Amino acid sequence: MATSTASARSIRGAGREGPLRSVFWAMILLVGAATAEAGEVDRLYVIDCGWAHALDQSRWSPGVNDGVPIDFSDNCYLIHHSSEGYLLWDTGITDRLAALPEGVNVPALGQTWHRTQTLLGSLAGVGLKPSDVRYIALSHIHPDHAGNIGEFPDAIVIIQKAEWEYAQALPQKPFNPEHHIREIAGDNDLFGDGSVVILSTPGHTPGHQSLLVRLQKTGYVVLTGDAVHFQSNWDNRRVPGFNTDKGQSVASMEKISRILGEKRAQLWINHDKPSSDARLHAPKFYE
Numbered sequence: 086m087a088t089s090t091a092s093a094r095s096i097r098g099a100g101r102e103g104p105l106r107s108v109f110w111a112m113i114l115l116v117g118a119a120t121a122e123a124g125e126v127d128r129l130y131v132i133d134c135g136w137a138h139a140l141d142q143s144r145w146s147p148g149v150n151d152g153v154p155i156d157f158s159d160n161c162y163l164i165h166h167s168s169e170g171y172l173l174w175d176t177g178i179t180d181r182l183a184a185l186p187e188g189v190n191v192p193a194l195g196q197t198w199h200r201t202q203t204l205l206g207s208l209a210g211v212g213l214k215p216s217d218v219r220y221i222a223l224s225h226i227h228p229d230h231a232g233n234i235g236e237f238p239d240a241i242v243i244i245q246k247a248e249w250e251y252a253q254a255l256p257q258k259p260f261n262p263e264h265h266i267r268e269i270a271g272d273n274d275l276f277g278d279g280s281v282v283i284l285s286t287p288g289h290t291p292g293h294q295s296l297l298v299r300l301q302k303t304g305y306v307v308l309t310g311d312a313v314h315f316q317s318n319w320d321n322r323r324v325p326g327f328n329t330d331k332g333q334s335v336a337s338m339e340k341i342s343r344i345l346g347e348k349r350a351q352l353w354i355n356h357d358k359p360s361s362d363a364r365l366h367a368p369k370f371y372e
């Protein structure tokens with residue numbers, strides 16, 4: 086009887102402790118779930134998304150190398166996040182150029198653009214189809230960064246509100262305005278775990294943005310977009326004459342510089358051909 090009384094008491098006791106215990110376990114489970122959801126970037130591919138030959142560097146570097154030609158790289162960056170899937174940072178110049186061996190001349194810039202391979206072909210080379218890309222984040226809406234969006238009808242395009250408003254005011258839209266857009270304003274920790282952080286870096290265009298990526302082995306990398314064009318422009322804080330705001334452009338470079346120091350990050354300058362050429366390109370990747 087004594088045993089059965091003790092059992093009864095212990096059962097009643099368990100009943101009284103039940104709600105508290107449930108809360109405790111719910112908290113443990115929540116913490117566990119949060120940990121499981123906090124992902125990481127496990128792969129970053131650099132994809133050749135075009136290149137250009139320009140007749141006069143001084144258009145991008147005022148007062149420097151007047152009349153001296155310079156070549157541009159143009160990369161897209163495919164980022165795989167362990168719980169969010171694939172994010173494409175910029176989509177490069179239109180894939181249509183791959184069929185034009187002479188490229189396309191842009192007289193206003195004295196620049197001729199080429200594509201050696203298509204973005205879709207590069208994605209196929211790593212086993213992906215367009216519908217595998219869940220997000221596209223655009224540094225800005227210029228054609229060498231925002232081509233090919235129509236090839237990704239399922240992807241959400243992440244863009245600064247100021248950039249989208251700027252795009253809407255242009256006579257020629259960079260892509261179909263009906264595309265699924267997520268407008269953001271300012272810096273944005275995209276997946277809430279610090280692994281992919283949009284940095285607002287206006288100046289080249291009104292809503293220009295750059296990207297801070299945390300890789301497990303490589304460490305932090307800042308993908309510039311066109312916050313800066315060449316290493317020498319970075320070293321001397323040069324601002325192209327056609328940027329929409331010179332003061333903002335300089336402030337954005339200073340912001341990036343501060344973040345490079347805080348995160349001990351590498352600076353990957355998109356159009357700087359010598360440093361771009363030295364980087365691993367898809368199908369190789371950074372971890």
Ligand SMILES: [Zn+2]
Nearest residue numbers: 227229230311
């Ligand atoms: Zn550009």
